[in-house]
Amino acid sequence: MEWARLIDKVTSKSLWMMMYCTGCGAIEMPPTVTSRWDVERFGIMPMATPRQADIFLITGYLTKKTLKRVIYVYEQMPEPKYVIAHGSCPIDGGIYYDSYNTINRLDLFIPVDLYIQGCMPRAEAVMDALLKLREMVEKGEANAWQKYHENFEYYDKNQKALFGENWRAVMTL
Amino acid sequence: MNDTLSSLNYEKRELRARQWEVLVPAEQVEGVLSLLKPQFRHLMFLTCVDWIEQGEFELVYGLFDWDRGESVLIKTRIPRDNPKFKSLRHIYLPLEVYEREVHEMFGVVFEGNDRQYEPYVLEDWDDIPPLRKDFDPEKYIETHPALANPLHDELILELREGEQL
Amino acid sequence: MREELYSYDLHMGPQHAGIHGNFAYKLKVDGEKIVEVKAVPGYLHRGFEKLMERRQWLNNVALVPRICVPEPDVNEAAYCMAVEQLANIEVPPRAVYIRTIILELARITSYLMMLGGAAAATGVYPVMYWGMGQRDLLLDLFEELTGARIYHIFMIPGGVRRDLPQGWIDKMLRVLDAIEKHIPDYYNMFFENEALVRRMKGLVKITPEQAVEMGITGPNLRATGVPYDLRKVDPYLAYPEVDFEVVTHTDGDALARNWVRFMEVGQSIQIIRQLADKLPKGAVLNKPYPAINWKVPAGSVFVHVESTKGEYGYYIVSDGQSIAPYRAYVRGPSTTHAVIAVEKLCVGLEYADFPVAESSLQICPPDLDK
Numbered sequence: 001m002e003w004a005r006l007i008d009k010v011t012s013k014s015l016w017m018m019m020y021c022t023g024c025g026a027i028e029m030p031p032t033v034t035s036r037w038d039v040e041r042f043g044i045m046p047m048a049t050p051r052q053a054d055i056f057l058i059t060g061y062l063t064k065k066t067l068k069r070v071i072y073v074y075e076q077m078p079e080p081k082y083v084i085a086h087g088s089c090p091i092d093g094g095i096y097y098d099s100y101n102t103i104n105r106l107d108l109f110i111p112v113d114l115y116i117q118g119c120m121p122r123a124e125a126v127m128d129a130l131l132k133l134r135e136m137v138e139k140g141e142a143n144a145w146q147k148y149h150e151n152f153e154y155y156d157k158n159q160k161a162l163f164g165e166n167w168r169a170v171m172t173l
Numbered sequence: 174m175n176d177t178l179s180s181l182n183y184e185k186r187e188l189r190a191r192q193w194e195v196l197v198p199a200e201q202v203e204g205v206l207s208l209l210k211p212q213f214r215h216l217m218f219l220t221c222v223d224w225i226e227q228g229e230f231e232l233v234y235g236l237f238d239w240d241r242g243e244s245v246l247i248k249t250r251i252p253r254d255n256p257k258f259k260s261l262r263h264i265y266l267p268l269e270v271y272e273r274e275v276h277e278m279f280g281v282v283f284e285g286n287d288r289q290y291e292p293y294v295l296e297d298w299d300d301i302p303p304l305r306k307d308f309d310p311e312k313y314i315e316t317h318p319a320l321a322n323p324l325h326d327e328l329i330l331e332l333r334e335g336e337q338l
Numbered sequence: 339m340r341e342e343l344y345s346y347d348l349h350m351g352p353q354h355a356g357i358h359g360n361f362a363y364k365l366k367v368d369g370e371k372i373v374e375v376k377a378v379p380g381y382l383h384r385g386f387e388k389l390m391e392r393r394q395w396l397n398n399v400a401l402v403p404r405i406c407v408p409e410p411d412v413n414e415a416a417y418c419m420a421v422e423q424l425a426n427i428e429v430p431p432r433a434v435y436i437r438t439i440i441l442e443l444a445r446i447t448s449y450l451m452m453l454g455g456a457a458a459a460t461g462v463y464p465v466m467y468w469g470m471g472q473r474d475l476l477l478d479l480f481e482e483l484t485g486a487r488i489y490h491i492f493m494i495p496g497g498v499r500r501d502l503p504q505g506w507i508d509k510m511l512r513v514l515d516a517i518e519k520h521i522p523d524y525y526n527m528f529f530e531n532e533a534l535v536r537r538m539k540g541l542v543k544i545t546p547e548q549a550v551e552m553g554i555t556g557p558n559l560r561a562t563g564v565p566y567d568l569r570k571v572d573p574y575l576a577y578p579e580v581d582f583e584v585v586t587h588t589d590g591d592a593l594a595r596n597w598v599r600f601m602e603v604g605q606s607i608q609i610i611r612q613l614a615d616k617l618p619k620g621a622v623l624n625k626p627y628p629a630i631n632w633k634v635p636a637g638s639v640f641v642h643v644e645s646t647k648g649e650y651g652y653y654i655v656s657d658g659q660s661i662a663p664y665r666a667y668v669r670g671p672s673t674t675h676a677v678i679a680v681e682k683l684c685v686g687l688e689y690a691d692f693p694v695a696e697s698s699l700q701i702c703p704p705d706l707d708k
Contacts, residue, residue, distance in 0.1 A: 019353075019355065020352070020353040020360075021359055021360055022360055022381075023360070023382065024404060024407045024488075024704075026359070026360075026407070027407045027408060027488055028487075028488070030451070030454070030466070030470050031470055031473075031474055031477075034466065034467050034470040034471065035467050035468075035470065035471045036470065036471055036474045048354075048355035049355075050353070061384060063380075063381060063382060063383055063384060064296065064297075064320075065294075065295075065296045065380050065381050065383070066352070066360060066381045066382070068296075069352055069353060069381070073353050095400070095401060095404065096384050096389070098310050098311060098314070098389065098392060099310065099384045099385045099388075099389055100303055100308075100310040100313045100314065100320070100385050100388065101295070101303075101383050101384055101385050102320070102384050103319070103320055104320065104321055108319065119489070120486075120487070120488045120489060122487060123487075158319055161317075161318070161319040162317070162319035162320065163297070164297065188423075188637070188638065188639045188640070189423050189639055189641070191572060192639070192640065194638070214550050214551075215550060215553060215555075216553055217553075217640070217642065217649065217651060217669055218640075218651065218653065218667065218669040220653060220665075220667040222655055222664070222665045223665070233653065233667075235640055235651075235653065235669070237572075239550065239564070239566045239571060240571075241571075242571040242572035242573075243572075244572070244640065244642075246638075246640060246653075265553070266551055266552055266553070266678060267552060267553035267673070267674045267678055269678065270673055270674070270677045270678055271673070274673075278387075292380075293379065293380060294379050294380030294383040294707050294708075295380060295383065296380060303385060303388055304385075304387055304388055308388075310385070310388060310392070
């Protein structure tokens, strides 16, 4: 038990963030990671490959086509992994609530640790979320990734309802 | 107004400063575009308007003259129940991609453009082309509940049960 | 035979460090050499044109900036100008000037970001860090003016929402001075940097004929040597009243494209200073229409503006009876750049040069996917 807490504490000091601009919110990422807000001083930095990333920041609305890739990327990330949903769109669809090609709720498909509301959330809000996540990791509260194992049938059912029964087998680029 | 443009014997109307619309019968569009090409070298766009009450699709070719700043919209109507048109990508190269877009969004078939059947922006689409007027996104979301906001849906109840596990 | 045996498909994107935005390319490569490129768009398709048919005329003002994130203001301007044309609304001169100032400020923010992206694609990060820092100064100005950093929703049909805050112009001029002071630094870091110049020189060379044929617009077109700028050729807003140069370069390669973008920052600063000097007094909004259930007279019009990526346009059709546009079509510059130009011109490149070539064309996927 103590060992697990030590791991949590160490993990929280160096969280790498997946670089995948899924939507509008990606525009507030460069200010957050560069000189003005500079989250790197908290050990958070962008990372290009899912294999080396801890945080998956969903930056904005998700179309069906993107969501498939998001799930793929999410499953490739090593555990423990944390998901932050950025903006109103992954919460309830936001301004695209009646669009035929965007999903309205992200946590039907993958578990989410933290939401940032707003359109578009400011860089301060993103930083606040990242620091909050850091605290949660340190306390061992950010455990949405475990839910993905526990309730996999549930997530799988929703994914299949959206993409079709054998979407994993037929997916290409 | 440009000489070539004023020599055209079709119905013309000024839409704004330096912009006209010309209504051309479907079979003569190719000739008109070839005639205008030397001056209107830039194809701004090709799009389609669904006039569902008249039972027609209207194809709009937007051409632009870089030297004089004049633009012309060539409009033509084709029947809605059998939307077929000749591909004109040999005249304007960008039509290759615009025709692909119109094919996907409206279901207009451009004969001679083999790339239109490649999927463009939609993936696994299972309904009528989405920009047609008779496509209703609300109904589409109803039949695809995973897309919807499940606040008043049974999915949310399942999620709550899932969280208690 | 060799192609069949040795070439293989390489999927680049949508999640890839070398791709800007949510976009993908399917490359066929033979060793390191690209033999075929196929663009795979659609990761950001939200059905904008359908959504616009379902929103009222004024509600659409809040929707349109979301089509292109790096430079949202051109959407507002083009949409508002199209609606004004249909409804025959006169815009007060002060509002015209304020709109032009906003468009030019947005140009600078977009260029600072683009140059940073182009430099980062070759590993030169300082330009990105400086650019982002200075872009934030401009975003703060926007925030003071409109209340938002990114999506301003400041222009509405008939003018702009409200007048400039007191002292805003002076503050803006000071910010422009600060940016102008740093222009030589950017220049040295970008165009005097051997590592960067060698990678970009001669990469994806486009001739003027090719560019016009392929429907390339904006800085990508001007980098081939033709002075085609919609602000001059088909002038709108207050552009006829200001004096500026159309920046061109004759090389048509990746370096020339970035050079044109860089030089346009200086031109934009000059334009804004002139506008601030001449800024007329008076009302900023002429709103002879109801906010809800507004019926715009029947008609159709296409309005295009020059954005940092190229020609941006709205084709709007009104049937005169409904409270929403009958049809709205968005012409984004990236359609031709990302699909036609990349598919035709990037064949034969080394794989490692592809991200640099792609970033030099400055593709913004959301305006293509819509």
